[in-house]
Amino acid sequence: EAGVAQSPRYKIIEKRQSVAFWCNPISGHATLYWYQQILGQGPKLLIQFQNNGVVDDSQLPKDRFSAERLKGVDSTLKIQPAKLEDSAVYLCASSFGSWTSNRESNTQYFGPGTRLTVL
Amino acid sequence: EDKVVQSPLSLVVHEGDTVTLNCSYEVTNFRSLLWYKQEKKAPTFLFMLTSSGIEKKSGRLSSILDKKELFSILNITATQTGDSAIYLCAVGGGTSYGKLTFGQGTILTVHP
Numbered sequence: 373e374a375g376v377a378q379s380p381r382y383k384i385i386e387k388r389q390s391v392a393f394w395c396n397p398i399s400g401h402a403t404l405y406w407y408q409q410i411l412g413q414g415p416k417l418l419i420q421f422q423n424n425g426v427v428d429d430s431q432l433p434k435d436r437f438s439a440e441r442l443k444g445v446d447s448t449l450k451i452q453p454a455k456l457e458d459s460a461v462y463l464c465a466s467s468f469g470s471w472t473s474n475r476e477s478n479t480q481y482f483g484p485g486t487r488l489t490v491l
Numbered sequence: 492e493d494k495v496v497q498s499p500l501s502l503v504v505h506e507g508d509t510v511t512l513n514c515s516y517e518v519t520n521f522r523s524l525l526w527y528k529q530e531k532k533a534p535t536f537l538f539m540l541t542s543s544g545i546e547k548k549s550g551r552l553s554s555i556l557d558k559k560e561l562f563s564i565l566n567i568t569a570t571q572t573g574d575s576a577i578y579l580c581a582v583g584g585g586t587s588y589g590k591l592t593f594g595q596g597t598i599l600t601v602h603p
Contacts, residue, residue: 376533403589414495414579414593415534428590461532467589478523478589479539485532 374398376483378464384489390452393486396445397466403427405480406439406449407463415463421447454490461485493518495582497594505602508570512597514580515562522583524556524563525591529577537565537578570601 377396385391397404403422407415418437420428424444432439436455441447451458465480494517504510516524523541527534538547540556540563547554551570556563567574577598581591 405589405591412595414581414595415591416593417590420589422589463533469589478583479525479536480589480591481536482527482533487532 376464376466376481378462378483378486380486381484382487382489384491385454386491387456388453390450391454391488392448392450393462393464393488395447395449395464395483397447397464398481401466401468401481402444403467403469404441404447405465405467406447407465409461409463409485411460418449451488454488456490459488459490461487493582493585493592495580495592495594497578497580497597499597500595501598501600503600503602504570506571508601509566509568510570510599512565512567512578512580512599513562514564514594516580516582516592516594517561518582518584518592520584521558525581525583526554526563526565527579527581529579529596530575534579567599570599572601572603575599575601 379394405420406418408418409415418432419439421441424441439449463485464483467478467480496515498513523539525539526537538554543558551568554565577596579596580594583591
């Protein structure tokens, strides 16, 4: 079974530039998550999709971050314009369901991440 | 606000030692607690715990949850250099199904 795919793996940009990240979840996984992990911290949820709908985007800085999952499969996360404090690893994860009677289906599987450096 | 706190923040041991990692949480509407191992970048799933007192084991790793005292421990026996990683604890709960709140992680270094 193929895992969660992300690209690019690394990105270096200057502040005020734009950047986009792509994620393809595990086949059949309805739920997709984007996390931001700043060095020395645990991942922080930015946005959660259930199929092509947004379930939770309460921690997404909507003035500069946007995300979409138009066809309910792959997803893009965009930052425009980037700030120095956006330097982090952006992780994408997917799970079969968000909550069902089978709790194991809620296990989130992570992609390799994209390391973003904003200069 | 949901909160997950892990301790210690870092730990240095020698091969063969046994280590215990701690995770305490304050989460509304608790559903599950998960442990992940993070090497390089992607966290990899270790355990999901939903019931108190039931130990989960996988080889040299084991974990248990105490829902009354709101904590979990992850034990690693006979540590190996390959166990060196960041161990993340995450708790599912709150109003959004599937949302995980992560702790800051414990950095484990195992020397030969």
